[in-house]
Amino acid sequence: MTGVDPGRLTDQQLMKELETIHRTRHDALLYGSNDALRAHNDRMARLEGEYLRRHPRRVVATSRTRDGARERERPDALTELGGGEPQGVEPAR
16 A cells, blocks of 8 residues: 555545546556556545545536436537536535
8 A cells, every 4th residue: 555544634635635646647547557557546546435435425516427418418408618507516426
């Protein structure tokens, strides 16, 4: 295991770790060794798992769900860039 156990991080530290690991994901995938990518996957999963444990009812944008994606694919659907109504949000389930 590398890094501090996510359960021991403050909320602020956890968010900073998540921001960093998401920012470095692309380079790890493209240029990291298999071992480095495996370590990155493991660390990201543990950090994200801790975030989800702490925030089980986080707000989810309906546009980020399958139904929301299907709605965007409809030719008659409003688009966010087109000045339509903002997409709604609902608690995670």
